[in-house]
Amino acid sequence: MAAFNLTPFDPSTFILMGIPGLEDAHVWISIPFFMLYVIGLLGNFMVLFVVGKEQTLHKPMYLLLCMLALTEIGTSTSVVLKALCIFWFNLKGITLGGCLTQMFFFHAGTVMHSAILVTMAFDRYVAICNPLRYATILTNARIAKLGLVGLIRAVFFVLPLPLLLIRQPFCANHIILHTFCDHMAVAKMSCGDITINRMYGLVIPFVVNALDLTLIGLSYGLIIRAVLRISSKKAHRKALNTCTAHICVMLMSYPSFFFSTLTHRFGQGIAPHVHIILANLYFLLPTMLNPIIYGIKNKELLEKATDLKPLLQEGESISPH
Secondary structure, eight states: OGGGOBOTTOOOEEEEOOSTTOGGGHHHHHHHHHHHHHHHHHHHHHHHHHHHHOGGGOSHHHHHHHHHHHHHHHHHHHHHHHHHHHHHHOOOEEEHHHHHHHHHHHHHHHHHHHHHHHHHHHHHHHHHHOGGGHHHHSOHHHHHHHHHHHHHHHHHHHTHHHHHHHTSOBOSOOEESSSSOOHHHHHTTOSSOOHHHHHHHHHHHHHHHHHHHHHHHHHHHHHHHHHHTOOOHHHHHHHHHTTHHHHHHHHHHHHHHHHHHHHHHHOTTSOHHHHHHHHHHHHHHHHHHHHHHHHHHOHHHHHHHHHHHHHHHHHHHHSOO
C-alpha cells in the first residue's frame, strides 16, 4: 500500500477520470470540444496576426485585444489538451507537478482575463468621457505596463494555490473526477487539514472578481453619466455601441465563472457530469466567441482582416507542397 501513498516527494500520478458517468460517450463529447477549441484558436490567432501585420492597428484598444487573445489561447490550451488526451487516448495519468502546473496556468489565466476586462472598461471610459486626451492618457507603453501589472497580480494571487497543496499529504485514492486539476478537486483528496485551502480558494477569486467588477461598474457608471449629458440620441447610440462588444464578453465571462465556482463547492444537487461539462465550456466558449464578437462589432478590425485575406490566399498558393 506504500506505493499508493502520494506525498510531494512521491512520483506517483493522479488519475483524471474525464466525465464520470459518460465514459462511453467520451469520443462523441470530444468532437464539439475539439471544434470549439480549434475555432477559438483560429479566431484568436487571426486577431494576433491582423493586429501584428497592420501598423494602423497598433493602438491601445487593439493591444488589449491581443492580450485577451493570448490569455484565452493559454488558458484554454492548458485545460483542453489534457481533456482531449483523456477522451481520445485514455491518457488519464498526470503527475503531481503536472497537475499543480496546469492548475496554476488556468487559474492565473482566469485572473489575468479579468484584469484585461477592467483595463478595457477603463479604455472605453477614457474614449467616451475624455476623447481629446485619449492619446495622451492611454499610450501603448501605458497599456503594456497595465498588462504587466495584471500579470504580476495574477501570479501573486494564484501562486499560493499550488504552494498550499504541495505541502498536503495525499493519502487517499488519486482519482480526480474531472477533466483537469481543479484546485478543490485536488484538495479534497488530501487527508490533511484543507481549511486554509478551502478559504483561500473561495475567498480570493471572489475578492479579485468583486474588485474588478466594482471598477468596471464605476467605469460604466461614469460612461452612462457622460452619455446622458449628450443631447443627440444618435450620439447616445454611437457612444454606447463602442461598449457593446466589451459588455458581451463580460456577460460570457463573469456569470459562468461564479456559477462554476459556486456549484463545485455548494451544488451537491447538480450531477457531476453537468458541472464538469459546464466548467470546460467556461474555458471554451469565450475563447471561441470573443474574436467573433470583436470582429463583428469592430469595423476597423474587420476591414483590415478582409484586406489581408488575399494576402493569406496568395501565401497558401505559393507555399511548397
